[in-house]
Amino acid sequence: MAARARGIVLRHYAEPPEVEDKADLSPVTKADRECEAALREMIGARFPGHGIFGEEFGAENAEAEFVWVLDPIDGTKAFITGKPLFGTLIGLLRNGVPFLGVMDNPVLDEVWAGAPGLGARRNGEPVRCRPCPELSRAWLYTTSPQMHQGLDFGSFEDLRHQCRHAVYGGDCYSYGQLARGRADLVCDSSMQPYDYVALVPIVEGAGGRMTDWAGRTLGLKGDGTVIAAGDPRALDLALAALRG
Structure with a gap:
């Protein structure tokens, strides 16, 4: 196909x-x-x-x-x-x-x-994700800061300020870079299921984890938020940062 x-x-x-x-x-x-x-x-x-x-x-x-x-x-x-x-x-x-x-x-x-x-x-x-046990060492991708609206923007900024660097652009390719160990986090919002469902098995097959910003499993129903981490420890820290 x-x-x-x-x-x-x-x-x-x-x-x-x-x-x-x-x-x-x-x-x-x-x-x-x-x-x-x-x-x-x-x-x-x-x-x-x-x-x-x-x-x-x-x-x-x-x-x-x-x-x-x-x-x-x-x-x-x-x-x-x-x-x-x-x-x-x-x-x-x-x-x-x-x-x-x-x-x-x-x-x-x-x-x-x-x-x-x-x-x-x-x-x-x-391909395999790389270890990243601390947000202060994390390279963070997001498609665009403009996609984060309202409360989502404040939550994203809370996470961004705790990370080493933020990189913008990349769309789906960002998740591939996370899966091959070139990035540590990808944080997006305003997403639809067709934007992320295919990416979950790739990220998780490489040893990472991928959920919404509340830590829930991604599927056809959701709030449009997505967080992917190459290291499960980084996901827990990122979720805490997004909650403020």
Whole structure:
């Protein structure tokens, strides 16, 4: 599935994309829609009893035991402006819990995968998170400080001030860098399930942990907050910082 999605995305990436605004004013391109439609077609043909939850075309049979969660282009703004860190996210929930995840970064030629028994892999090679027992040593990623609204912004700032450095941008690719030991925390909010479900098995397969800001398991229902840590000790400290 990721290979077919990559072909569609790269074909559109080669030319300036046609951009529309959704009702919430977030951008969408023809590539987003064509890619998700292709993924849905493949899932329907091979797994007709499975549900699907996608960014562009919504949910169908979302109460099924297995539900595919799709973001055809995570980082649409990056895609539009030629920044190569966007990716296609393909996640699978089993009874509401993230079970399998694939992230394809087509311009960088990187495929990340995580699943029980597989661990986490980048282009077929195992990756592992690094230890980080103290926030004062932590490199923190967030997609953008603008995504943290209201109380979320204050909570994020409480965490940021306790970390060694904060790095902005990266979208889904930030979670890959955490999984391979190049960062210690990723903290985002205003997220939708298709933004994070595929990333949970990758991060946790690499030895990390990923929850919402209250420490709850991530699934289709949530408040949009996400915190990922390469070291479980850092997650506990980050959750305490986010609570103030």
